[in-house]
Amino acid sequence: xxxxxxxxxKDAERLxxxxxxxxxxxxxxxxxxxxxxxxxFATELDRELYVEMRFxxxxxxxxxxDKMSMAHALEVRAPLLDYELxxxxxHVPSRLELQGWTTxxxxxxxxxxxLPPEILHRKKQGHSFPIKHRLRHYVRDYMMxxxxxxxxxxxxxxxxxxxxxxxxxxxxxxxxxxxxxx
Numbered sequence: 789x790x791x792x793x794x795x796x797x798k799d800a801e802r803l804x805x806x807x808x809x810x811x812x813x814x815x816x817x818x819x820x821x822x823x824x825x826x827x828x829f830a831t832e833l834d835r836e837l838y839v840e841m842r843f844x845x846x847x848x849x850x851x852x853x854d855k856m857s858m859a860h861a862l863e864v865r866a867p868l869l870d871y872e873l874x875x876x877x878x879h880v881p882s883r884l885e886l887q888g889w890t891t892x893x894x895x896x897x898x899x900x901x902x903l904p905p906e907i908l909h910r911k912k913q914g915h916s917f918p919i920k921h922r923l924r925h926y927v928r929d930y931m932m933x934x935x936x937x938x939x940x941x942x943x944x945x946x947x948x949x950x951x952x953x954x955x956x957x958x959x960x961x962x963x964x965x966x967x968x969x970x
Contacts, residue, residue: 831882
């Protein structure tokens with residue numbers, strides 16, 4: 789779950805004042821360890837699915853989708869997250885949930901012949917907020933002016949480290965002979 793961290797420890801130590809880093813950079817996964825420490829999971833997959841549902845779904849994609857849709861007067865539904873369906877699927881043995889490296893094997897089997905194969909077997913398509921694009925274009929100057937003017941932020945954040953991080957984050961991607969250009 790380390791990929792869920794907003795700031796790596798080495799960057800935090802460089803960016804944040806020592807006092808502030810000490811206050812905010814504790815063990816980010818302590819609540820998860822406490823929650824799963826009791827065991828009770830038949831398999832590692834059961835444990836991982838529980839963590840995903842309990843800590844990730846509610847805080848990330850569901851909350852963000854809900855807020856963004858409400859901001860535009862849209863009603864978005866997640867029919868596969870019906871509590872009765874979740875409860876039922878939670879009782880499916882782990883050995884049936886994965887077929888090799890194929891995820892959603894049960895769902896694919898259930899929908900075979902109903903959905904066209906190109907939809908049924910297409911790769912996962914994520915969605916994300918285009919924050920890097922916005923930082924590089926629309927709010928770049930405003931954001932840095934605000935950071936540089938703030939005496940509050942300068943008490944907690946190193947201005948030179950912030951400038952370095954900002955430049956590396958907002959720089960246009962470099963295309964090299966070894967990159968795919970994606």
